[in-house]
Amino acid sequence: MRETFVEVFRNVTRRPFQSVLAVIGIFFGMGGILVLSSMGAGVRQSIDMQVAAIGPGMMSVQAAPTTQNNPTPVVINETDAQAVAKALGGQAIVSPLGESIASIEGPKGSVSGYAIGTDTNFPQIESITTPKGHFFTPVDNAENRTVCVINPYLAHQIFGSDNPIGKQIMVNNTSLTVVGTFDFSNSVSVSGSTGEVLLPISTYLSDMTSTDAIAGILLKANQVSEVPVIKNDVLTQLIRDHQWTTPVSDYQVATQSGIVSSSNSLKHLFNMFVRGAIFVAFIVGGIGIMNVMLMAVSDRRKEIGIYLSFGATRISIIGQFLLESSVLTLMGTLLGIVSGTLLGMLLLTENIPMNFTVWTYLEDIGIGTCLGIVFGLYPSIRASRMTPMQAIRE
Amino acid sequence: MRQILRIENLSKVYSSATRYQMALCDVSLCVSEGEFVAIVGPSGGGKSTLLSILGCLDTPDQGRYFVFDEEVNWKSSKQLSRLRGGVLATIFQGFELVPHWTVSENVELGLRMRSIPKRKRMEIVIAMLRKVGMLHNIHKYPNELSGGEQQRVAIARALCTAPKVLLADEPTGNLDPENAKEVLGIFRSLHEQGTTIVMVTHDMEIAGQAQRVLRIQGGRLDNSIVTGGSHDHA
Incomplete structure (x- = not known):
């Protein structure tokens, strides 16, 4: 196992420019995901606190705002x-x-x-x-x-x-x-x-x-x-x-349950926005890692051919490249976590609600690992499908 | 002698948008255990393709291939990798060493693929490098070695897994006469120890070292011109 990791590390560091570019891509993506997740959790928490502050027995009566159908306000x-x-x-x-x-x-x-x-x-x-x-x-x-x-x-x-x-x-x-x-x-x-x-x-x-x-x-x-x-x-x-x-809809009587319902809709909308942004970051980061891994497969065709010539199985080739893409994404994720946390702390000083929980960190690491596996899979399979002579000759 | 390799009616075509080449056409061949066979022919005659298929490194379009009476299933990557890393070993004309690995790392490749423990691997690597006279270069990288030395490292790599059949593609093609002589000496020694060798070459003089010489031309193996080589099995 140790040898495998040493080899993966050697392969990753052998192409420093490509690896650094991949890590930077993941670093920004995962840092952004962490900040967005934490901000999402912070906003949800802030909304919940504000709703809780209203108190279950609290009510407010206001005149409904004027509309086209109700031009004269009460x-x-x-x-x-x-x-x-x-x-x-x-x-x-x-x-x-x-x-x-x-x-x-x-x-x-x-x-x-x-x-x-x-x-x-x-x-x-x-x-x-x-x-x-x-x-x-x-x-x-x-x-x-x-x-x-x-x-x-x-x-x-x-x-x-x-x-x-x-x-x-x-x-x-x-x-x-x-x-x-x-x-x-x-x-x-x-x-x-x-x-x-x-x-x-x-x-x-x-x-x-x-x-x-x-x-x-x-x-x-x-x-x-x-x-x-x-x-x-x-x-x-x-x-x-x-x-x-005039109809009752001319007056607004806000109760906590009504506000909870509105805030839930707001939280749902915000959640959708955050999930959408995370998805975009995931795809962008993933395409970057896939590109780097495809280049790695292309650069190392001969090496793959030699591996296959001496008994490497398809699974071992897939595993090797998946491990490499996972290591790259993990490095980017860890850097993203550090930078995302620092950025989040900076945003907190600007009174932007942020909530860093163990869950947000685990989610970030989980997404990073998935990224490496999902987007590393195609290049890895491609590498394993070559016949040894195809790989060595081309 | 027991048949170790048998191919029946093998054909292989290389085709692309601009090229169609019949590399092998209805080739049949048997190689017995302990034999030293040389396949000769001009460039583009199909000898390297034949050797690649014998080494399970390439797939035929038609025909059957048996190793120790077990038919090769070209779709079974598990069987192919077992044959490549076990019974069969190939020595390439261009050596095909991994440039960023040391000599010992290159030599132990086949053993690593079989998950042999490191200590055991090192014992075998040292023994094989000693056998080919390259032990003193164990920590060097391929670019620090001459062509002859690289070929000897490639031979050591092929021998590490104790294959039954050694397949050599123009093993002296990139070597000067002195190194070529040394490599052939190693082959003779291996043959004397019982290893089956199938060697592809365009050089009749080199082929003359084998027990049996076959000619391939235009993708057709001419079984009628079977020539006894100068080297006799001990």
Whole structure:
């Protein structure tokens, strides 16, 4: 066995230029496959985490976007949120959500971000905490007070290392007093990666927007099993209050199960894309290795003839060339794994989701081995089919 | 004497888009165990083709071939490789050594194909190289050897598997008279030890070393001109 590998290594290194070209081809192909597989796994994991973050009892009500068939959009306002809350009783926590793009200025800088108007149920629905200061109070909301809570990213951007509590910021030319900073583990309404200002919905409606329309209503059901009933009750309430006769499809009530279904479709699409890219890389790498092996067979015809003349079997000739193509692909695969991992780590620093698992590495090695065998097979069979004299003479 | 090789009505045609050549036409031949047969004829007469088929290195288009009364099945790669690596061994006119292998690696090829352990292989290689007077060149590469030395390495390679029949295609064709004499000496010695030899040559003087000389011309083996050679089997 050792002798066989030594001979394979000698044959591979005897044609260094061809071998290096083959290895480079495989290296790029397999590196790309590893990055794509890891990215696919990372994106799937990220989608799953975001879906999980929504929580099984979480719901959001929004007006459906306008379409050709529905040119006049329905409007949801704070009164709807209050009516929904009243209709549901204790079945769910309800919070209005107004959102608009905002220009935010502080003593040490300015950023573009979002002004989010809501009420005091918001932290409970979105599992938000206030590590510094406090969240605004029901009184702040009732009295249209110009107070706000900001995220740590924004605090750093416009206050630097200073304590922002009690300081003033300008949001769309409205001066607001920062009463706290907020943090969260999982949320559907805030991301934490951009400037986000949470303020009382009353202040938001009076100072940040010229209409009474809000982006939607957030709900969190007390019992997950009641989500379908609540969804139905919310729509009934909205239709009754507005005396709407338009079809229910004018309103979107998103639940986790609905989002799971959408995300599954998204994951499936992404999966198909990744598999397609892997297939292309496989074929390109395979054609490269087949080309190199065909050249090797052509260059070594005489040698093959000599082997056959002294008792080599067809199987041993096939095995020899398959082993050589496998060694080349394995070398390329290992280099591809190293470079793919380094590239993946680089992409991770750019916040691109990557998930390197043992499975992705095993998959890469498996694909590499298959590549060597599948695309090395034809040249190997071709080599074994010659008669010794054909091989020696030509 | 027991028949070791027998061919019956063998034909072989080389054809391509531009060429049609009847290399062998209805050739029949028997070679007995321990015989030294020379086949002579002009270039293109079919002698090398005949030798290739006798060595199972090429396939005929028609006819039957028996080795020790076992018919050769040209479709059985297993049987062909067993014959090539066992009963039959061929020495090529162009030596056909693998240039990037050392002398010992070239010589042990047939043994490797039969999965003989390395230590045993080395013992046999050393013995064979000693027999042909090439032991001192065991670690050299073919391009470091003269034509005569390369031919002796090729003979050692052929002898390694202890074949019953040695098939030699113009074994002295690429050698100077001195080396040719030495190689023929080796052949005579092998024949005396009982090895059956079938040699193809265009040189009547070389052929005269054999017990039996056959002439082939235009792909036809002329069995009527069977000539006794000068060398008698011991």
